[in-house]
Amino acid sequence: MDHKLERKKIKTSYQSLVIDIFIWVFLIFAALFILAPTIFMFTASLMPASDVVKMPYRWIPGGFYWQNYWQGIRGNDGSFIYIRNILNSLIVATVVSVSTVFLSALAGFGLAKYYFKGRALVFMMIMGTMMIPFEAIMIPLYLVTTKLGLQDSYAGLIAPFLVNAFGVFLMRQYFITFPDEILDAARIDGASELMIFKTIILPNSVPAIATLAILTFKAQWDNLLWPLLVVQSEEMKTIPLYIVKFMAEKHTDEGAMMAVAAIASIPILIVFFRLSKYFLGGAALYSSRKG
Amino acid sequence: MSKRIQSYSIERQKARWGWIFVAPTLIFFSLFSFYPIFNAFYASLFRKKLLSLKPPDFIGFNNYSYLLKSPDFWNSIRATVVFTLGTFIPLLIFSLIFAIFIMSRKRFQNFFQMAYYSPAVLSSVVAAVIWLLIFDPRGLANQWVNFALNTPGIDHKWLASSVMVQISAMMVYFWKYVGYFTIIFIVGLASIPQSIYEASKIDGANDWKNFWYITLPLLKPTTILVSIMSMLQCLKTFSTQYLFTQGGAPLAPINVITLNIYHTAIRDHRIGRASAMSIILFIIMLFFTWLQFKFSRTDEVSY
Known part of the structure; x- marks a missing residue:
């Protein structure tokens, strides 16, 4: 009787751990998906055009390509x-x-x-x-x-x-x-x-x-x-x-x-x-x- | 006796000040809300051209009967309905899931709220411009989807195919507003008293039962509010579709009503017909607002 209760307890705590991890992973992935376009905008704004549409996209700009901002303001x-x-x-x-x-x-x-x-x-x-x-x-x-x-x-x-x-x-x-x-x-x-x-x-x-x-x-x-x-x-x-x-x-x-x-x-x-x-x-x- | 007269006049004076405080706003709304909506209805009964010196002809409800027979208008209705359904259902489901998951965490609640809400802060023009680049044939959308499906080198025609361009527009909107509705659900969740969950715990309910028999029913008013608010938002969508067509996407699949009104009035100069479309849009939205009022009144919960 006691044993059974113990086993059930272990099982539910294992289950809740799996659910817990699932929720964290889900939330973090969703956050990455939601933040990605904004991060893309900022990183791409620091790259020469040839790097912006490139496969695969490099998320870290090679340098500070300030000409983009100059070009944008200048028109x-x-x-x-x-x-x-x-x-x-x-x-x-x-x-x-x-x-x-x-x-x-x-x-x-x-x-x-x-x-x-x-x-x-x-x-x-x-x-x-x-x-x-x-x-x-x-x-x-x-x-x-x-x-x-x-x-x-x-x-x-x-x-x-x-x-x-x-x-x-x-x-x-x-x-x-x-x-x-x-x-x-x-x-x-x-x-x-x-x-x-x-x-x-x-x-x-x-x-x-x-x-x-x-x-x-x-x-x-x-x-x-x-x-x-x-x-x-x-x-x-x-x-x-x-x-x-x-x-x-x-x-x-x-x-x-x-x-x-x-x-x-x-x-x-x-x-x-x-x-x-x-x-x-x-x-x-x-x-x-x-x- | 004299005291009564005095207090009476003070009350009257106060009432006058009430009117004075309200008057500017009331005048504004008469000029910029009520007059234009009547004017739109009036103009919808005429054949009227922008910049034309000819006096407009009264044609009764001909603009409406023209629209009801026009395939272009029905295409706009279709585009708007498809966009609204395709956007608000995922919005509703995901914002509810996000809110419940965020509330179940003990840490980082604030971080997730801000991260999910942040796209709503960007302007819709900026959002559309970013996604135009993501949907580029060489852009991130193809890279990610091809990575996930293991199909290297395939172009999914995000902005070129008539089905995909509709899905793309929905994605932009979903991305921009999911955080906003998550916050509203979080407020709804936070208003459910903790004591109810404690009571159910004593009765031996598990998390799933809690969710199904307590959280969901008590969230019903918030759910209705979110559905109708997001539906009203989607019906008015303009910027994303406008920017997409400016960026070279085909017009017909995403020619939503607001875009059609804009084109009919500004490009084709047909003021009467555009006004008739405006009135139809107004009536559709009025219907949904009425629904919102009806549901929010009958579904008041008390704990």
Whole structure:
């Protein structure tokens, strides 16, 4: 009897060891598969083109082939327009992030802490815009933008993204737990509603603001479809458009292509490794948006 | 009496401030969400050409009936449905497996989360450009597959054959988003109280039984959320397919709806027809969002 129990115990511990090893191997292989393309981009960006598409691929570059980065920044025509395009992306993403945070915080605060007639309806309307995909309204937006003469301008690039429903929802959820007593105490001390917003609400919502700002910035840094519609000149292009153009050009070599991609990715990867909790937290927050 | 009047007016003043705070956002959404969607519907009833000086002709639902008879449009529907199903099912299965495996580890949880999530940080244009090189005939994809299958020197035509180019697009998308959904599953797993597992351990359940009878049923709301979110994402896919065609892949197999809208409006200048396609896309997505709301309301779990 005792023997049997002992044998069973050994068997299950052996089994669980096998399962344990299997899970480790699986996770490590998956991690290698997922990381490989990013590593490929960085290693290839340091190789002459002849090494990039070569069988078999050598994962460790022979040296620092900096000409790729020079070629990528200089452009095939020597115009250095990539620098201007990076600047455009920075301007658009920054303005959109600031405005999204500000307007979302304002609206979220209004919806969380003030009781007014039609509040539920307003909230539902704002949430309802989540159901309208940008892809479905891009054509009318494009027509309006051209009619207003805003095509090929910062205003045209920025205007459709000044605030979004997810941001309003995020801020409202954050403010709803904020204690009313503090707000009332400030009112008794004679603070105006705007003062309350500026001096109490904004300084106390840094985590929510950081999450929203980072997610918004990242979305704009990626945006391809809208710039593709409204931008015509080389000067107003953003990073994704430059990459598309650079790829399609005749004299592009693969190493320089990867250097251009690496330049676009390095800033956002640094932010990710420094502030990963906001990225991961943002993904998690998205899942709680049904509330 | 006077006190009541005073507090009443304070409440009214507060209500006014509520409106003031909400107003900018509400005006924005009226101009940039509600107006355009009505405008898209309105434009879909006209024969309208971009840059044309001729006033548009009202043609009722002709754009829609044209689309429903057009093989090109049905090809787009097919491409979108194939892409959506082929992407979201692996996404769902693998992100669930990753999340459960990561949560079962005592160490390196954070490392695996960050490693799996990292492709989502890269922009979709960068992702497509990297994979275009990997799918090159001399690229890594052929090298790996030939190594795994022991078939040296075979070109699998990742971007040339009409079946393979669809699989390639799915792979890029899968690679980019699997970490994102893994994180959502991890959050769902973390919210299951440990006490339930302890109770089942006392009752003599093993890991497999735990997974099948506790974890999976309690993850149902997260699973539904992930499926519908990933489905909505896949329906809107644009960048990967656009970059692939720019890089020389054939258009027809991966001509998803968004790409077709873009081409119809910008290359062919047919605003009315493109608007009709936009409205159809909108209705499809509305249906899935409605599903999400319906399921997330009825499937609220309490522990």
